[in-house]
Amino acid sequence: MKVLVLGGSGHIGARLIQTLANSGQHSPTGASRNAAKARPAGAEWLKLDSCNAAELADALRGFDAVVNCVAGDADSISKGAQALVQAALSANCPRIIHLSTMSVYGPVEGMVREDAPLNPGLGWYGRAKCQAEQQIGEFARQGGQAVVLRPGCVFGPGSELWVGRIGRFLQAGRLGDLGIGGDGWSNLVHVDDVCRAITAALHLPVNSGNVPTFNLAAPDSPRWNEYFVDLALAMGIAPVRRIRRRQLKLDAWLAGPPLKIAQVASKALKIPSSALPDPLPPGLLGLWSQHIHLDAHRASEELRVAWMPYAAALESSVAWLLKSKNPALLTRHPA
Amino acid sequence: MINDANSIPNAAYLQADVCIIGAGPAGIAMTLDLSARGLSVLLLESGYMQLDAKTQSLYEGEVADERMHSPPDKYRQRRLGGSSAIWGGRCMPFDPIDFETRSYIPYSGWPLSYEDLLPYYPQANALSEAGRFSYQAEDALGPRVAPMIQGFNSARVLTSGLERFSCPTHFGSRYAKQLELAPNVRVLLGANCTALRLQPDGRAVRSVEVTTLAGRRFSAACRTTVLAMGGIETARLLLASRDVTPAGVGNAHDVVGRYYMCHIAGNVGKLNVHGPVKNVRHGYEVSPEGVYCRRRLAVSASEQRRLGLANTVARLHFPRITDPAHQNGVLSGLFLARKLISYEYGKRLNDGNAATPAVYARHLLNVVKDPLDTTAFLTHWLTHRSLAERKFPSVILSNRTNRFSFEMHGEQIPQAQSRVMLGDKVDALGMPQVRVDWRYSSADIDSIRRTLDVMAQEFALSGVAHFEYDANTLEEDLVRFGAYGGHHIGTARMGLDARTSVVNADCQVHSVHNLFVAGSAVFPTSSQANPTLTLIALSLRLSHTLAKRLGQRPAIVAEEAFA
Numbered sequence: 001m002k003v004l005v006l007g008g009s010g011h012i013g014a015r016l017i018q019t020l021a022n023s024g025q026h027s028p029t030g031a032s033r034n035a036a037k038a039r040p041a042g043a044e045w046l047k048l049d050s051c052n053a054a055e056l057a058d059a060l061r062g063f064d065a066v067v068n069c070v071a072g073d074a075d076s077i078s079k080g081a082q083a084l085v086q087a088a089l090s091a092n093c094p095r096i097i098h099l100s101t102m103s104v105y106g107p108v109e110g111m112v113r114e115d116a117p118l119n120p121g122l123g124w125y126g127r128a129k130c131q132a133e134q135q136i137g138e139f140a141r142q143g144g145q146a147v148v149l150r151p152g153c154v155f156g157p158g159s160e161l162w163v164g165r166i167g168r169f170l171q172a173g174r175l176g177d178l179g180i181g182g183d184g185w186s187n188l189v190h191v192d193d194v195c196r197a198i199t200a201a202l203h204l205p206v207n208s209g210n211v212p213t214f215n216l217a218a219p220d221s222p223r224w225n226e227y228f229v230d231l232a233l234a235m236g237i238a239p240v241r242r243i244r245r246r247q248l249k250l251d252a253w254l255a256g257p258p259l260k261i262a263q264v265a266s267k268a269l270k271i272p273s274s275a276l277p278d279p280l281p282p283g284l285l286g287l288w289s290q291h292i293h294l295d296a297h298r299a300s301e302e303l304r305v306a307w308m309p310y311a312a313a314l315e316s317s318v319a320w321l322l323k324s325k326n327p328a329l330l331t332r333h334p335a
Numbered sequence: 336m337i338n339d340a341n342s343i344p345n346a347a348y349l350q351a352d353v354c355i356i357g358a359g360p361a362g363i364a365m366t367l368d369l370s371a372r373g374l375s376v377l378l379l380e381s382g383y384m385q386l387d388a389k390t391q392s393l394y395e396g397e398v399a400d401e402r403m404h405s406p407p408d409k410y411r412q413r414r415l416g417g418s419s420a421i422w423g424g425r426c427m428p429f430d431p432i433d434f435e436t437r438s439y440i441p442y443s444g445w446p447l448s449y450e451d452l453l454p455y456y457p458q459a460n461a462l463s464e465a466g467r468f469s470y471q472a473e474d475a476l477g478p479r480v481a482p483m484i485q486g487f488n489s490a491r492v493l494t495s496g497l498e499r500f501s502c503p504t505h506f507g508s509r510y511a512k513q514l515e516l517a518p519n520v521r522v523l524l525g526a527n528c529t530a531l532r533l534q535p536d537g538r539a540v541r542s543v544e545v546t547t548l549a550g551r552r553f554s555a556a557c558r559t560t561v562l563a564m565g566g567i568e569t570a571r572l573l574l575a576s577r578d579v580t581p582a583g584v585g586n587a588h589d590v591v592g593r594y595y596m597c598h599i600a601g602n603v604g605k606l607n608v609h610g611p612v613k614n615v616r617h618g619y620e621v622s623p624e625g626v627y628c629r630r631r632l633a634v635s636a637s638e639q640r641r642l643g644l645a646n647t648v649a650r651l652h653f654p655r656i657t658d659p660a661h662q663n664g665v666l667s668g669l670f671l672a673r674k675l676i677s678y679e680y681g682k683r684l685n686d687g688n689a690a691t692p693a694v695y696a697r698h699l700l701n702v703v704k705d706p707l708d709t710t711a712f713l714t715h716w717l718t719h720r721s722l723a724e725r726k727f728p729s730v731i732l733s734n735r736t737n738r739f740s741f742e743m744h745g746e747q748i749p750q751a752q753s754r755v756m757l758g759d760k761v762d763a764l765g766m767p768q769v770r771v772d773w774r775y776s777s778a779d780i781d782s783i784r785r786t787l788d789v790m791a792q793e794f795a796l797s798g799v800a801h802f803e804y805d806a807n808t809l810e811e812d813l814v815r816f817g818a819y820g821g822h823h824i825g826t827a828r829m830g831l832d833a834r835t836s837v838v839n840a841d842c843q844v845h846s847v848h849n850l851f852v853a854g855s856a857v858f859p860t861s862s863q864a865n866p867t868l869t870l871i872a873l874s875l876r877l878s879h880t881l882a883k884r885l886g887q888r889p890a891i892v893a894e895e896a897f898a
Binding site for chain 1: 464502508509512513516518621622623624625626722723724725
């Protein structure tokens, strides 16, 4: 099967291309705004702007399916999805696998199944992802086959957001056991499980007009506190600190804006920003204390995802983290 | 969901798989666990999120001797989270020997073993936010950790055991949101259980009578009922429910309320460690998960058996606070500030002797002469306790002299005369108040005396320290403040024989097949350990038992049927 992976240089996209190339059953092509950093063996590469429907339509011709792993700002997400739908229809690309997010459920709490209503109440990201899903629905209405995957927080090797950044927060003493503030479910899912789900979605029978939608979160994923403590201990950061809610709030609301400005400035001036502390987005405080628990039964049953156990997923994340070239993380070694 | 009981219509009948009475650590742990196992739970809590004076006064009662036992409304809180709102957070499991039938401890022996309870301890530890279930120094703190006292290696007196400290976690505020969101859980606040109504044959609970202070009355008729109200209140409700069984529920053999135990605790003796102060670890150490841990001295199980000793531990402590002779500014500061400290924590700063102006003056002088130490202490206290979410557990002084006293915490030998019974007065809801008659025996004191002798011998033999105590004042030292507050044990004890116990190994009241007791009321013996961690573990075991008994079938959703 010929598969185009949009957002191919991102965390999930890059891992997916590798997985598809290794499978022997697919010939993947990666696509991104930039040239490939390290093109995986057995994969083609296209440089394209995924918001440009015409460019995209040209690229899509001849592909059996396209996987949308595009990340970025609100426009790349929602307008990108709109362009993709138009392009796939005009290029007769029969299938879109769309990577959505649990953020489309908004601030809801408790066990959440795929039939829960969408709620764009969590800010620009959730809003853009809701709009993107609506676009994908349009594709199905016009006769296309679409599958939507809604992962929780994707970790594992290469996860800058949920392993690298969290590791740096832990190391700096800015994160630890948060008590009530970290009592939300992490809904962590290993990147390889996400790739397996995408692979299964490529072959899933889809009835016309239907958009099969799947939550992706390992059923044994813990609450955030447990993940933070486990990750810190595996990194050799001891003793793990108990962080007061007030400290977290000061970090996010007071230190956050100047750090964000410094980050943007260093990017504009092309100075490496790795020396700067990461800003703590206030939205994360909400996420860590939000008791949303993704019900992933449907993915287990229909996509037959055999979830990687939490301990193994953690181990593979830590192995990547300690190997990564981040100087801040090489100063300490696990006990 | 969490609702006010006053929102329930009068005369309603509430149903669920399990009705739990009391939302303290036991009730909350069980509710969350049963919900996760797919059962529906009705959790009845008398209090609210915050302490409410009218509700708290329902705990009032009398004590036989004020010097021996605190009034029943102290060391207990009637609110969501129960007494975990004020606990100190000390966690450690019971020891395997605690479960054994020991010929030298009358009425000892649990109908279950340490191994039966072991699978539930890690989850209890996690709920208490006390880190890993690891209570040996080398395991918890790392293999290269220094010993408690350098050069003291005794097979008879062990120093590698640890106690760990919860934040201390207030189970009400910590788990309110989990309770709110747990599937098939309904928590009712302001719901006072005033009676258990049995079927006419007395073999099953028909309903639980619920009353609010605003006068709302309704019932809960659930498949099973669990009393998780604490060691004193459990006895009170069982004894006060007399309509079918005149002696009270489960009390055919006059066991309910008897064998009441706390712990024997006090400061005794003088330990003088030779050599530099760095050889001693007397205070708190922090485990990798960030939990405060502390070493303790204990006589080995084999020596306890050989010498017929009750289970006791000793911690290294500073001199008696009330006596200004210690010349320590921090201790004197504490003494002077004791009126500002809550009853529960200030109690042991008042030794019953009225302080004379001369004593006050000497304490004041200590503070003035020791300004640096006092300032450093206050700064640490502010940053590590007042402002910290994980609180530094107690006052620890820097060790300058290698001189300590022993802070003892000892098992109390069960005796039928020590008891909780109903008093003559009634509370605002018409429930009889309790009368607490706590007793200790000379055997309790004697066991600690012989424990101290073993410790003294072993220190002398080691050559690294010298321990002595005054045998003539030992009893006074150990009962100066009466029963150790807050540990209410044994009033519905577990056993195989209905003539000397109230519940069986499954925590089920012998004569009532759908009535269970969770909490330290069921402990047949008291151990050296504080009861909270073990009562949570035993409650989790009970919820596992109930899930097996009630089956894994889809839960009945908590609903109201109007009578």
